[in-house]
Amino acid sequence: MASDTQPTPVSAKTPVTLREVATLAGVSVATASKALNGQGRMTAETRERIRETAQRLGFRPNSLAQSLLRRRSFTVGLLTNDTYGRFSLPVMSGISDALVDKGVSVFLCNVEDDQRLGQLHVDAMLDKRVDGIIATGKRIDRHLPVDLANLRIPVIYAFTQPDPGAIAFVSDDAGGARLAVEHFCRLGRCRIAHVTGPASFAVVHARAQAYRDVLTEKGLPVMVPLLGSWSEAWGHEAVKQLFDGKLSKSGGEKPDAVFCGNDQIARGVIDALRERGLDVPDDVGVIGFDNWQIVAEATRPPLTSVDMNLAALGREAGLTLLSLVGGEPAQPGIRKLPCRLVVRQSCGRPPGG
Amino acid sequence: MASDTQPTPVSAKTPVTLREVATLAGVSVATASKALNGQGRMTAETRERIRETAQRLGFRPNSLAQSLLRRRSFTVGLLTNDTYGRFSLPVMSGISDALVDKGVSVFLCNVEDDQRLGQLHVDAMLDKRVDGIIATGKRIDRHLPVDLANLRIPVIYAFTQPDPGAIAFVSDDAGGARLAVEHFCRLGRCRIAHVTGPASFAVVHARAQAYRDVLTEKGLPVMVPLLGSWSEAWGHEAVKQLFDGKLSKSGGEKPDAVFCGNDQIARGVIDALRERGLDVPDDVGVIGFDNWQIVAEATRPPLTSVDMNLAALGREAGLTLLSLVGGEPAQPGIRKLPCRLVVRQSCGRPPGG
DNA sequence: TCCTTCTGAGAAAACCTTTTCCCAAACCAC
DNA sequence: GTGGTTTGGGAAAAGGTTTTCTCAGAAGGA
Structure with missing residues (x-):
């Protein structure tokens, strides 16, 4: 039982129609419609009475009918x-x-x-x-x-x-990539690698180009982006390629930063670096892409990442x-x-x- | 330009109505409606003519009108x-x-x-x-x-x-937990731990109870479930608790299996075990919950997990x-x-x- | 008193489809 | 030829709302 201090919207089996409101208020449906929509001319008293009746019955206009007409x-x-x-x-x-x-x-x-x-x-x-x-x-x-x-x-x-x-x-994938690479530059990293997804994705090229552009602008060495899959496993593999000296002849040229094409790759990279005894971020900085919160916050340390908004x-x-x-x-x-x-x-x- | 070997549904600015179909077919809307819905009686020729007209005009009934009526x-x-x-x-x-x-x-x-x-x-x-x-x-x-x-x-x-x-x-969380624990039993594991989420979740209790039930039925030792958060970090921490001998006095009683409350915990557990030099699954088996594919397939080794369908x-x-x-x-x-x-x-x- | 101008409100059309009822014509049997 | 039945198809209502048009009555001016 509803309290009777409050107006009790009748929970009818079938929805209340404008016609019922009009009948109860003693007006035509046209007037009722106009009253509730603030249209037409009528005495304030009439309008208020109709409004009140509608309120009391819990009237809500049928969207289907409205849509059909409008x-x-x-x-x-x-x-x-x-x-x-x-x-x-x-x-x-x-x-x-x-x-x-x-x-x-x-x-x-x-x-x-x-x-x-x-x-x-x-x-x-x-x-x-x-x-x-x-x-x-x-x-x-x-x-x-x-x-x-x-x-x-x-x-x-x-x-x-x-x-x-x-x-x-x-x-703006290129812009996002710039953000990451420029951030590394600002932090004084100068040997920045890029590990990303398969060549079949347009974003891979957009981001890689931005990576190259920024490094060129800054006069920093550009490493050839490593293309693979969007997986942690590829992150591990890429670290092997980057740090086992196959790419750079002299030991001193190993990366001090890795910009990754997504957060899963970054996760793989971070884990692989740790397993090699390299500290993140002290030895190598890592930035991911996507800012997939649940991944980014679970990496150790938590992952800096580009968010696409x-x-x-x-x-x-x-x-x-x-x-x-x-x-x-x-x-x-x-x-x-x-x-x-x-x-x-x-x-x-x-x-x- | 559309080929003229095919009937070209006219891409009108405004949708075709039944009235237009009827007019073009030379019948009333009532007859048109019945023709298209397979209702009413009319000559096959009439019905076909109406159908064809509708097809040609690309007529589709207005759902709003239908809904209003039905x-x-x-x-x-x-x-x-x-x-x-x-x-x-x-x-x-x-x-x-x-x-x-x-x-x-x-x-x-x-x-x-x-x-x-x-x-x-x-x-x-x-x-x-x-x-x-x-x-x-x-x-x-x-x-x-x-x-x-x-x-x-x-x-x-x-x-x-x-x-x-x-x-x-x-x-059926209890049933899912049984599946996991019984699977461990079948594999011959007999010191099965349970690492799960916070006590505020009903499923934590349901799964923990099922875990206890199965072990009791089989006459295996029941370890007290470790409650924490739904995170990888808690998985790491729990391994520390389980394997640093704080729980079991004798070294021989360390778990040979861990049933985890979700896949993230399981991921943390697996990583922590590996870092301790323990092999998964040879030394310790791990099963997760949720079968969150992207996590389950990224763990090393890939994670066995309960799928809630x-x-x-x-x-x-x-x-x-x-x-x-x-x-x-x-x-x-x-x-x-x-x-x-x-x-x-x-x-x-x-x-x- | 008569004519005009407001004012408040209602009638009806419109939106589009479905369905019930009805009707005219044709057909059949007697 | 007449009464009854079938057949093909249309008219109209219904669904709920909005909007335009219309109208009766009141108010105002001359």
Whole structure:
């Protein structure tokens, strides 16, 4: 039993409609609608009576009916192929953050890498009259297995390969790499190696080029980036290659810093260095990429890493989609969002510090 | 330009309506509707003509209109507080798998641990007339910050604390623990330790009790479970406690197996054992929990771990929700779904094998 | 008193589909 | 030819809301 000091919203089996509110308030549905939406003209008394009645009955307008009429469903679709994604999940989270306050709900569709599944989801969303679609994925240089090119609703790409002429948000990988390498330089490291993933990833080249650029600008020696897999095991193997003198003839030229293409490689590198008796960060500094918190904080010492700000990226994507839905124009093109360096202990401190 | 050997679905600015199809086919909307839905009676020729017209125009019925009429939106809400969740993500994936083929789309709502946000999302979903709601989370013994008790639509709980009298699916943690400990027994290990998370987690007690039960049944010595945090660091620390003789007086009584409460602890344990010169699995076997693939496969050797089958759990939850929506009755209560042991190399092989 | 101008509120159309009921024509048997 | 049945298809209501148009009555001015 509800206390009767409070208005008790009747928990009816079936939702309260505007018609019921109108009847109880002794007005027409038209007037009721206008009263609740602050439209139309009526005495303050009438408006208040209707409001009160609606409140008492716990009236909430049926979104389906509204959407049908307004041709706007306050719903967007989020397409991804990153099922267990540590990349697309922060993106999603950012999107959701940006939209929930505006009353927009998000359909999450995992399309794996399956064309049929993709079409199924897109059709379902179109049928449900989503206001727009955001496509996201697990890497920046692969297209989702769906064709979003000629939809009649706005589409935004976030952390996935866009269609030409579309609007996309991606991380600035080159900028992120610069952040890491420049940080090493500032700390006085001068023999900086780069251990990263397979050549099939565009980001590998972007980051490696930035690595080379920074070192060249500073007049420091450029070592050839070691390409492998995105795994701890490759981190171990790379340390072997770097420190077993196969690459550098003279013993003195071993690296004093390693910039890694992701946090798992960095983890492998750190473990391998420790096993060789090399101290991190005193002998060798290490910086990772992705700032995958659970990995970065578990390494010993905790890993300095480049964060791609994926949540912010998602937020931007969400807001931009909304403005597009609202009819505002937007320049097509790829917008690169800056990364940031999260400094922990694996990179060392400045000489004076 | 589309080839003209194929029917070219006109990419109109505005969606094609049934009325347009009807007009073009020279019939009424009623007849058109019946033709496309296989209802009503008409000549085969008429039906075919209408179908063809619809096909040619690329007609797809407006889900909003259908939902409004049918009082069924083919939409469900998924509530979670596991933003970066490695638990709720597999669950979601299972749910989505189960529902996509039935044309059901899923609203993903991350409510963090915020009541206001939770209410916001629930209200939005209710307004949008979802057919049902699934609640999931990051742990089994915490309730989401929302009240789903007296909704007028079905609610299912999956991997989160249910309201009393509700339907819930959770993992059988005790069963999973048994799997691990019994596996050790089968391999001939007889001094099995248990290193797990904090006492504030219900699963810690469930698994510890199962651990004790199995050992008691087998007549093996029960060591007091070591409770700590869910971290690698605790794995290291626990090895120190186990092998520095503080617990067992005689040197011979050191464990030959460690059953860990999650994979991160197991990772820490394995690393710590190796650093002590103990071989895994020859000297000490290790089994983890969660089967978090990216961790389990990166440990050296790869980690045997208990998998909670979360995707299957999600699938069950999705299917059950659907049958509830369809009006079929279901027993309230908590259903525990079995775990499975994923054997890799950290636990050793049978003596004869 | 008559005409105009507000004012408050209702009727109805619109959004799009489904479904029930109904009707006219055709067909059949007698 | 008549009464009954089948057949093919349409009209209209329903679902819940918003918005435009309309209208009756009151107020104001002459």
